[in-house]
Amino acid sequence: MSTNINMLIVDDEESVRDSLYNWFIEDGYEVGCAENASVALNMLEKKDFDIILADIKMPGMDGLEMLKRIKTIKPSAIVIIMTAFATVDTAVQALKDGAFDYVTKPFDPDDLSHLIRNASKQIALASENESLKSRITNLEQVEDLIGSSEAMQQVLREVQSVAPSNASVIITGESGTGKELIARAIHANSPRKFFPMVSVHCGALSESLLESELFGHEKGAFTGAVYNRKGRFEMADNGTIFLDEIATISAKMQIELLRVLETKSFMRVGGNKLINSDFRVICATNKDLKKMVDNGTFREDLYYRLNVVNILIPPLRERVDDIPLLVDYFIRKYCNAMSRNIVSIEPAAIRKLKEFEFPGNVRELENMIERAIVVGNGKEIRVKDLPLSQESVVSSSVESLDELEKKHIQLILNKYDWNISRASKALQVDRVTLYNKIKKFDLKQPD
Amino acid sequence: MKLPGITLIAIGYFERKMLDALADEVSNEYHTDVYLREEFKDLSPFFDPARKQYNGNALLKEIESQYALENRKTIALVTVDLFIPILTYIFGQAYLNGRTGIASMYRLSNERYGLPRNDELLFDRCVKELVHELGHAYGLIHCRTLRCVMLSSTYVEDIDQKSMHLCMECQKILGIHDHKK
Numbered sequence: 001m002s003t004n005i006n007m008l009i010v011d012d013e014e015s016v017r018d019s020l021y022n023w024f025i026e027d028g029y030e031v032g033c034a035e036n037a038s039v040a041l042n043m044l045e046k047k048d049f050d051i052i053l054a055d056i057k058m059p060g061m062d063g064l065e066m067l068k069r070i071k072t073i074k075p076s077a078i079v080i081i082m083t084a085f086a087t088v089d090t091a092v093q094a095l096k097d098g099a100f101d102y103v104t105k106p107f108d109p110d111d112l113s114h115l116i117r118n119a120s121k122q123i124a125l126a127s128e129n130e131s132l133k134s135r136i137t138n139l140e141q142v143e144d145l146i147g148s149s150e151a152m153q154q155v156l157r158e159v160q161s162v163a164p165s166n167a168s169v170i171i172t173g174e175s176g177t178g179k180e181l182i183a184r185a186i187h188a189n190s191p192r193k194f195f196p197m198v199s200v201h202c203g204a205l206s207e208s209l210l211e212s213e214l215f216g217h218e219k220g221a222f223t224g225a226v227y228n229r230k231g232r233f234e235m236a237d238n239g240t241i242f243l244d245e246i247a248t249i250s251a252k253m254q255i256e257l258l259r260v261l262e263t264k265s266f267m268r269v270g271g272n273k274l275i276n277s278d279f280r281v282i283c284a285t286n287k288d289l290k291k292m293v294d295n296g297t298f299r300e301d302l303y304y305r306l307n308v309v310n311i312l313i314p315p316l317r318e319r320v321d322d323i324p325l326l327v328d329y330f331i332r333k334y335c336n337a338m339s340r341n342i343v344s345i346e347p348a349a350i351r352k353l354k355e356f357e358f359p360g361n362v363r364e365l366e367n368m369i370e371r372a373i374v375v376g377n378g379k380e381i382r383v384k385d386l387p388l389s390q391e392s393v394v395s396s397s398v399e400s401l402d403e404l405e406k407k408h409i410q411l412i413l414n415k416y417d418w419n420i421s422r423a424s425k426a427l428q429v430d431r432v433t434l435y436n437k438i439k440k441f442d443l444k445q446p447d
Numbered sequence: 448m449k450l451p452g453i454t455l456i457a458i459g460y461f462e463r464k465m466l467d468a469l470a471d472e473v474s475n476e477y478h479t480d481v482y483l484r485e486e487f488k489d490l491s492p493f494f495d496p497a498r499k500q501y502n503g504n505a506l507l508k509e510i511e512s513q514y515a516l517e518n519r520k521t522i523a524l525v526t527v528d529l530f531i532p533i534l535t536y537i538f539g540q541a542y543l544n545g546r547t548g549i550a551s552m553y554r555l556s557n558e559r560y561g562l563p564r565n566d567e568l569l570f571d572r573c574v575k576e577l578v579h580e581l582g583h584a585y586g587l588i589h590c591r592t593l594r595c596v597m598l599s600s601t602y603v604e605d606i607d608q609k610s611m612h613l614c615m616e617c618q619k620i621l622g623i624h625d626h627k628k
Binding site: 013015016018019020022023025026027028082105106107108109110112113 | 502504530531532533534535536537540541542543583588589599601602
């Protein structure tokens with residue numbers, strides 16, 4: 001019956017220490033003995049004991065005083081107070097001071113076994129609780145938040161600073177920049193992390209569906225409402241609700257949402273009972289909400305209610321230094337997921353990726369790497385494995401024709417490894433024109 | 448691997464036939480020789496008038512100092528009721544990985560619980576106690592296997608639930624599993 005539990009026996013009577021020592025080592029426990037409280041406290045500072053059996057009456061510091069000291073050194077320690085003369089007062093005092101149990105000597109062997117079994121269960125539960133908590137923390141840890149660029153570091157600093165508070169947050173950024181990951185990071189670093197983070201993609205639902213989704217509904221509230229259903233606000237009690245694409249909600253829903261945010265209470269659709277829920281709200285959008293407020297399509301009062309903190313996530317093209325790190329992370333992620341050996345990526349491919357616009361941001365890069373691993377040779381990701389096609393140049397960020405022309409010529413030159421003849425043929429211009437364009441746009445061949 | 452031999456010291460009045468049979472059982476379990484010795488020792492110095500029981504710690508120390516030998520395990524079988532200061536009673540005890548153990552028959556007989564005498568059951572319980580305490584002397588700790596003789600027992604009913612033998616795991620620890628069929 002080997003066990004990892006360490007026990008400390010504190011009693012001034014040698015025969016008691018010996019008896020308990022022999023009894024417990026036969027059960028496979030690790031046992032230490034101390035003849036008085038000060039020796040025990042010294043031992044506790046050097047070694048971690050899980051269960052401490054202490055006599056109440058000892059010369060010098062008594063068991064109750066020692067119990068108080070132990071609770072300051074190791075609050076989770078299980079202390080069992082033993083006494084030859086039990087009184088109600090001392091028992092109550094011991095339990096008030098945090099003793100796990102109070103027993104009268106001598107004990108019945110079965111009582112001792114029960115006592116230790118219960119204490120061991122308590123230790124196992126506490127350790128299971130710790131391990132589950134750490135698993136939750138690990139689950140909630142957002143490892144996809146990768147970036148050494150100053151822009152990304154600034155975002156991470158903002159996450160750290162806002163997370164512990166209860167403030168509403170609006171996360172703004174282009175599609176694919178990882179707004180939900182930022183929301184998860186805020187939730188995971190907040191005191192609400194042991195409660196759920198509930199996500200709602202507002203843009204994907206019609207007004208009536210969104211209402212039912214957010215507030216829940218009572219059976220019979222509408223055709224198809226066969227059961228009572230909890231809404232997302234109710235599910236997010238003590239946790240966080242993440243409202244993605246907040247800019248898409250209707251004017252009516254904006255009013256409803258404002259009311260819920262102000263009162264933290266609501267009724268299910270078809271219900272008449274007021275439900276309270278303590279949630280934190282984080283929203284995300286790729287639209288300019290302020291502009292929407294100015295042109296009257298988004299309520300100003302709701303905007304200010306939501307916009308306590310605004311975190312702007314930069315698009316990938318503004319943090320190209322993060323691309324190698326992200327590529328490395330996605331390679332490891334997908335190679336592990338596909339049970340493949342980790343593949344490398346040729347330097348030229350990294351260069352091409354850095355030049356790419358990534359209108360779909362990190363999501364697009366991730367998909368690109370996943371695809372390259374699937375279609376590649378299994379050893380190295382090469383430029384030809386990456387779908388860096390011509391049309392990709394036409395991104396939302398390119399507005400002028402000149403800029404478009406420059407990007408396109410650069411892309412074609414890179415595609416043909418700066419072979420001017422082949423590139424000019426592909427562009428259907430003569431070589432001189434191409435040279436002039438290279439000069440005009442100050443295009444340079446990558447190293 | 449052959450384990451160190453065993454000296455079984457019977458302190459008190461026992462039927463010789465029973466002692467021989469006990470020695471045989473113990474010898475079969477541990478595959479080692481058992482030397483049987485009968486002693487008529489005065490146990491009164493170990494009697495605690497307040498508890499009306501005999502001090503198991505003190506008796507174990509006495510057996511260790513008077514009878515223990517190097518390279519042998521010595522176990523004393525007594526008929527008196529044993530206690531240790533912290534517990535109301537014990538069936539027996541031994542030094543873990545030591546040279547000595549003690550076992551008491553006092554609480555093993557059916558009559559003690561108002562039941563009809565059953566010599567066969569008493570014998571079985573006695574074997575289990577001796578094998579159990581000797582297991583500790585050989586270094587075994589309590590085992591969780593339900594039928595293993597090294598399972599901890601606090602009541603006589605618990606003793607009846609387990610077998611007279613070591614489980615495979617305990618045999619492996621002692622290196623005697625190859626001796627078994």
